[in-house]
Amino acid sequence: MASEPNAESVFGSSVERREDVGLLTGDAEFTDDKLQDAAHVAILRSQFAHATIEEIDVSAAEERDGVLAVYTGADVEESGVPNDIPTAWMLPGLVTPQYRIMATDKVRHTGDALAAVVAEDRYAAYDALDDVDVTYDRLEAVTRPDEAVESDVTVHEEAPDNVAFDFELGDADAVDEAFEAADHVASVDLEQPRIIPNAVEPRAAAASYDPSSDELTVWMTSQNPHLHRVLMSTATLGHPEHKLRIVAPEVGGGFGSKIYHYPDEAITAWCAKQLGGSVKWQATRTQSYATDCHGRDHVTEAELALDSDGTIRGLRVETHAGLGAHLSQFATATPSYLYATILSSEYAIPAIHCRVIGAFTNTTPVDAYRGAGRAEGIYVTERIVDVAARELDLDPVEVRRTNLIPPEEFPYETAVALVYDSGEYEEAMDRALELIDYEGVRERQEKLREGGRYLGVGVANFVESAGLSPSKAAGELGAQAGGWEAGVVRFHPSGTVSVAVGTADQGQGHRTTLAQVAAAELGVPVDDVEVVEGDTDEVPQGMGTYGSRSGPVGGGAVAQSGRKVVEKARSIAAHKLEASEDDVEFDDGTFHVVGAPDRSISIQELAYAAYLGHDIPDEMEPGLEATSYYDPENFTFPFGTHAAVVEVDPDTGEVEFHRYVAVDDCGEQINPMIVEGQVHGGIAQGIGAALSEAANYDDNGTLVSGSMNEYALPRSDSLPEYETDSTVTPSPHNPIGVKGVGESATIGATPAVVNAVVDALEPFGVDHLDMPLTDETVWTAIDGGER
Amino acid sequence: MYPASFEYVAVDSAEEAIDSLAEHGDREVTLLAGGHSLLPMMKSGLASPEVVVDLGGVDALSGIERGDDATRINAMTEYAAVADDEGLWSDNPVVPEAAAAIGDVQVRNVGTVGGNVAHSDPAADLPAAMLAADATIHALGPDGEREIPAADFFQAMFTTALADGELLTAIDVPHLGSDDAAAYVKKASPSSGYALVGVAVVLETDGEEIADARVAANGAFDHAMALEPVEEELVGGSLDDESLPERAAGRATDDVESYLVLDDEQASSEYRAHLLEVYAERALETAIDRVGDGSNADG
Numbered sequence A: 001m002a003s004e005p006n007a008e009s010v011f012g013s014s015v016e017r018r019e020d021v022g023l024l025t026g027d028a029e030f031t032d033d034k035l036q037d038a039a040h041v042a043i044l045r046s047q048f049a050h051a052t053i054e055e056i057d058v059s060a061a062e063e064r065d066g067v068l069a070v071y072t073g074a075d076v077e078e079s080g081v082p083n084d085i086p087t088a089w090m091l092p093g094l095v096t097p098q099y100r101i102m103a104t105d106k107v108r109h110t111g112d113a114l115a116a117v118v119a120e121d122r123y124a125a126y127d128a129l130d131d132v133d134v135t136y137d138r139l140e141a142v143t144r145p146d147e148a149v150e151s152d153v154t155v156h157e158e159a160p161d162n163v164a165f166d167f168e169l170g171d172a173d174a175v176d177e178a179f180e181a182a183d184h185v186a187s188v189d190l191e192q193p194r195i196i197p198n199a200v201e202p203r204a205a206a207a208s209y210d211p212s213s214d215e216l217t218v219w220m221t222s223q224n225p226h227l228h229r230v231l232m233s234t235a236t237l238g239h240p241e242h243k244l245r246i247v248a249p250e251v252g253g254g255f256g257s258k259i260y261h262y263p264d265e266a267i268t269a270w271c272a273k274q275l276g277g278s279v280k281w282q283a284t285r286t287q288s289y290a291t292d293c294h295g296r297d298h299v300t301e302a303e304l305a306l307d308s309d310g311t312i313r314g315l316r317v318e319t320h321a322g323l324g325a326h327l328s329q330f331a332t333a334t335p336s337y338l339y340a341t342i343l344s345s346e347y348a349i350p351a352i353h354c355r356v357i358g359a360f361t362n363t364t365p366v367d368a369y370r371g372a373g374r375a376e377g378i379y380v381t382e383r384i385v386d387v388a389a390r391e392l393d394l395d396p397v398e399v400r401r402t403n404l405i406p407p408e409e410f411p412y413e414t415a416v417a418l419v420y421d422s423g424e425y426e427e428a429m430d431r432a433l434e435l436i437d438y439e440g441v442r443e444r445q446e447k448l449r450e451g452g453r454y455l456g457v458g459v460a461n462f463v464e465s466a467g468l469s470p471s472k473a474a475g476e477l478g479a480q481a482g483g484w485e486a487g488v489v490r491f492h493p494s495g496t497v498s499v500a501v502g503t504a505d506q507g508q509g510h511r512t513t514l515a516q517v518a519a520a521e522l523g524v525p526v527d528d529v530e531v532v533e534g535d536t537d538e539v540p541q542g543m544g545t546y547g548s549r550s551g552p553v554g555g556g557a558v559a560q561s562g563r564k565v566v567e568k569a570r571s572i573a574a575h576k577l578e579a580s581e582d583d584v585e586f587d588d589g590t591f592h593v594v595g596a597p598d599r600s601i602s603i604q605e606l607a608y609a610a611y612l613g614h615d616i617p618d619e620m621e622p623g624l625e626a627t628s629y630y631d632p633e634n635f636t637f638p639f640g641t642h643a644a645v646v647e648v649d650p651d652t653g654e655v656e657f658h659r660y661v662a663v664d665d666c667g668e669q670i671n672p673m674i675v676e677g678q679v680h681g682g683i684a685q686g687i688g689a690a691l692s693e694a695a696n697y698d699d700n701g702t703l704v705s706g707s708m709n710e711y712a713l714p715r716s717d718s719l720p721e722y723e724t725d726s727t728v729t730p731s732p733h734n735p736i737g738v739k740g741v742g743e744s745a746t747i748g749a750t751p752a753v754v755n756a757v758v759d760a761l762e763p764f765g766v767d768h769l770d771m772p773l774t775d776e777t778v779w780t781a782i783d784g785g786e787r
Numbered sequence B: 001m002y003p004a005s006f007e008y009v010a011v012d013s014a015e016e017a018i019d020s021l022a023e024h025g026d027r028e029v030t031l032l033a034g035g036h037s038l039l040p041m042m043k044s045g046l047a048s049p050e051v052v053v054d055l056g057g058v059d060a061l062s063g064i065e066r067g068d069d070a071t072r073i074n075a076m077t078e079y080a081a082v083a084d085d086e087g088l089w090s091d092n093p094v095v096p097e098a099a100a101a102i103g104d105v106q107v108r109n110v111g112t113v114g115g116n117v118a119h120s121d122p123a124a125d126l127p128a129a130m131l132a133a134d135a136t137i138h139a140l141g142p143d144g145e146r147e148i149p150a151a152d153f154f155q156a157m158f159t160t161a162l163a164d165g166e167l168l169t170a171i172d173v174p175h176l177g178s179d180d181a182a183a184y185v186k187k188a189s190p191s192s193g194y195a196l197v198g199v200a201v202v203l204e205t206d207g208e209e210i211a212d213a214r215v216a217a218n219g220a221f222d223h224a225m226a227l228e229p230v231e232e233e234l235v236g237g238s239l240d241d242e243s244l245p246e247r248a249a250g251r252a253t254d255d256v257e258s259y260l261v262l263d264d265e266q267a268s269s270e271y272r273a274h275l276l277e278v279y280a281e282r283a284l285e286t287a288i289d290r291v292g293d294g295s296n297a298d299g
C-alpha cells in the first residue's frame, strides 16, 4: 500500500492533479479520438439569420463520391422521433415553441441546422455540403432583446411580440415605498453583452448503433451525461433510456456550453441509427461560435434608493434578456431565478424588485455561461453601488461596508427569496482592501491625477448561489430536473476503493478532489481511490457539473456514501472486536475499542471480511459499498471581494493593470491548489468580459465577431498577476463544509474591473461605460469628455 | 472548416517552383511557404487553390547572409531567425524589431519573411519595416530575375508588384550608418494579435540634424504605406526639437484618402487614424532616443 500522509489530512491539501499526466502527454482521449473508423457527419447551417425555407435539394450532394447519406429536417420528422429539444425550467406563461433538431420550414439564426451529410471522411462530407441547394425566402432579423419586443419581426409565431416570458420577483410595493422614503435615487442603464464560451475543445459526438441489440452509445462533450441521456431518450430521439449509453470522455472545457442538449449531437446519434453503424461529428471553431450557447445578453435599467449616509433602502431592476432563437435548457432559469435572486449581493437591502422580459431574437441561443445569472445580477448591484457612491460623494467601499450583512444575521433571508447560509463578509472585504492598500492607492491616485495620469481602483463584493437545490424547492419554481447528486463508494475486497459520481469533469480535476473526499472519509490513502465519472453505464444517475455544484453537491454525495460505508464497517468491526458499536471509534482508517487502542482493525481488513461474508453480523448482507442521492437542504453561498487597480492611458484608452487582488471564501477547501486554479481561470474570464469579449451581430443577424480574429479572448500577456487569498467560512449545512468555487471569480472580477476603469475616468466625467471596455470605447469616452 | 481538395506539389529549388507555377498556370495555383496565412484562408474558404506548390523543401531559399552594404534575408527564413539575428539588430534593427513583434512564438517559428511580404496583408508587420528600411525585393519569374524597391512593391490589400508566376526569392535590407537609428512600434489587436497600427521609422542623421527620414505604417491602411508628410516634417529638423515627434506624427494622415483607413470590427477608422498619430510619435521618440547609442537598439 502506498505510503501517504495521514489520510484525514488529505482533505484540504494540495494533492497533485492525477488528470494532468494524461492531459499533458496527449494520452488522454477526447470524443474525437473515439470511433476512428466511423463515417463523418457534416452539418449544413443556415446562410441567413431569418428566412423561410422554400426548398432543399440534396440530389447533387447525394451523388458525390464517398457520400453515404444526406438527410434533412423532413427525414427526421418522417422517422417519427419526438424531435423537440425542451427547456428544463418552466416559468409562468412561458412560450415553448418546438425546437427541432433540423429546421424544416424556417430558420431563425445562422446556426440552425438544415441538412446533414454522412460521408466516408470529413473532407468528402464538407465538400458535399456545398452541393446541398437551399432556396430561402429571406426575412428581416432582430438581434437585440430590447428591440425584439417592439419589433415587427416575429421569430416564433407562438410569441408574436417575441416575449417568451415576463418574470417578476420581489415586492414592488415595498420597493415603491422605499424609493419614496429614501434621500436619493441613483440610476444606471447598462448592457451586458454576449459572451462566447470558447471551450478549448469544440463540441463533438461519436455515435455507434447496434441494430441487433438496439443499443446506442454516444460519446460526447458533455457536462452532464445523464441529462443528455434522458433528453435524447424522451425529447429528441425517443430511444429507450436503458439502451442508450452516454459517455463523456475527457472534455476540454465547457463553462456551461456543454450542459445543453444541442441539435448536433442528436443529429449524429440519429444518423447512426438511420445507417445502423458508427458516425461522428466534430464542430469546428466557426461552428462553435455560431452554435454553442452564448452567455449574458442583458439590457438593464437599474435604480438604487439610498439615504445620504449610504444606507440602501431599495433596488429596482428591469432587464430585457436575449434568449436567442430557441429556448435552451437553462435559458429561462438563468436570467430569472439565478439572476433576480442574487441582486442583494452581500447587502441587507430591505426591498428589491426585479422584472425580466425574456425575448426571442434571431441569434444563437443564450444560456448559462460561467457565473450564469449570478454574474449578471452581481454586476448590476456592484455597478450601481459605485454609481450611487459617486453621486452621494461617498467612498464606494464605505457604502458597501454600511450595508454588509453582519455575521450574526445568518442564516439571512434576502428580499429576493434566498436564505444565505453563512458569511463573514467584512473580514474578506477588509483582507482585500488591506492587500491592495486601498488608502494608499487612493492617495497615489490623487497625486498622479495632478500629473495627468489616471489611476482607478475598483472593488466588488459578491455572493454566489452555488449547487442549485433542494430539488423540492426547485421543482416548485419550475425546474424540470432535480438538484441532487448521486455518489457510489465501493470498497474492493483488497481494500482499494472505487467512487462513481454523477458530476462530469471538463478540466476541474474531480478525479483528484473527489478521491480526496472519499479518502478522508474512509481513512484510506488517496492513491487507493479511483473516481469514475461521465459514463451512464458506470454511474447510476447524476445531474452533472454546472453551477459550482461538483464540490458541494458531488462532494456531498461522495461524503455521504463514505459515511454509510464507515457505519457498515463499524458494525462489522464491533462484531469482530466483540464490542458494542457505541464503543468502537473510527480514526484515520482504523476502528478500535474505546480505551483499548490495541483492540483494533483496519477498514481494509473489514472490507475483505465483508466480501468473504464468513464473519459478519447476522442479518447483514455481505459487501461494502453505499450509494447516496444527496439532496442539499439549500444552496451554498460562496462570497468574496475582488479589487483591481488600473491605469488608463488618456492618449489611447488603453487599460493597464497595476494590481489585482482576489479574496475568495468558498468554505472548506478540498484542494487549495485547485481552488486557486479555479480562481485564476475565473478571473481571466471575468476580465475578458469586462475589457474585450463581445459577440456582435449586424442588422442582418450575421455574427460579425465570428472568429478569434475579431472576438478578443484575454491572453496571458494581457492579464495581470493575480494576488489571491481566502477566508474560510464553512457552509453549515453541507456535509463537508464546502461552498463551491467554480464560478466565483468570474462573478467578482467583472464588476471589480469595470468599477476600476470607470473610477479612473472620473476626471473625464464618465460615470458609466458598457462592456467591453475596449481601448476604443475608453478612448471615445475620454475624448467625449475632453471636447 | 475543411479546405476543398487540391493538388500538392513539392519542389526542391526556386527554378523548379517557377516551372511548376508555369506548368499549372492555367489553373488556380499558389505557393505555400509557412502556411500561416494560406492555410487559414483555405480552411475558411477564402482561398481554394487547385494546386499548391510547397517551397518547404527549398533549402536555398532559407537563411540570412550578411553583405557589405546590405543583409540578404532569403524568402523562406522564419521570423524567429530574423528576430534572433544579432547582425541585423546592429545593422538595421527595424526589420528584426518588426519580426519580433509578429504573432506569438509558434507563428514566429513557422511564418516566413517572404510569405509575409508577398502576402501584403494590411495588418502584417513586416511591410512597413521593409518600406522604412528601403529594402530591395528580389523576384524570380519565367523571364528571369528582377529587383523591386519596397516603395513600389505594396500596391493594395493582398496585392503586390509580383506578377503571376513570379516568386519572391530574397529581400536585401541595407545597413544603417552609424549615426542612423530605427524603430518599429506596434499596437497589437487584442483579438488577432496583428497590427492595429504599426509604425516603422528609419532616421539618417547628420550631427543634430535629421538628414533623411523614412516612416511607414501598416495596420492602419488597406496596404502598408510611407507617411510622406511625416517624413517631410522630419527632414531638416533637429533631434533636440522636443516638439518635433508630435508635430511630425500629427501629419500622419494628411495625405491619406480617408477611404484607405481601415474600419472593421477591431477598430473604427477614426480610432485607427488617432492611434496612428500616437504610435507614430512613440516610434519617432524611440528612434530619436536611439540615435548615437551605437547599437541602434538593444534587441
Ligand SMILES: Cc1cc2nc3c(=O)[nH]c(=O)nc-3n(C[C@H](O)[C@H](O)[C@H](O)COP(=O)(O)OP(=O)(O)OC[C@H]3O[C@@H](n4cnc5c(N)ncnc54)[C@H](O)[C@@H]3O)c2cc1C
Binding pocket: B030, B031, B032, B033, B034, B035, B036, B037, B038, B039, B040, B075, B076, B101, B102, B103, B104, B107, B110, B111, B112, B113, B114, B115, B116, B118, B119, B121, B123, B124, B125, B126, B162, B166, B167, B168, B169, B192, B193, B194, B195
Ligand atoms: C495566429 C496567427 C497570428 C499571426 N499574427 C501575425 C502578426 O502579428 N503579424 C504578422 O505580420 N503576421 C501575423 N500572422 C501571419 C503570419 O505572419 C503569416 O505567416 C504570414 O502572413 C505569411 O507568411 P507564410 O510564410 O506563413 O506564408 P503562406 O501562408 O504560406 O503564404 C501566404 C501567401 O503568400 C504567398 N507566398 C508565400 N511565399 C511566397 C514567395 N516566396 N513568393 C511569392 N509568394 C509567396 C503564398 O502563395 C500565399 O498566397 C499571424 C498568423 C497566425 C496564424
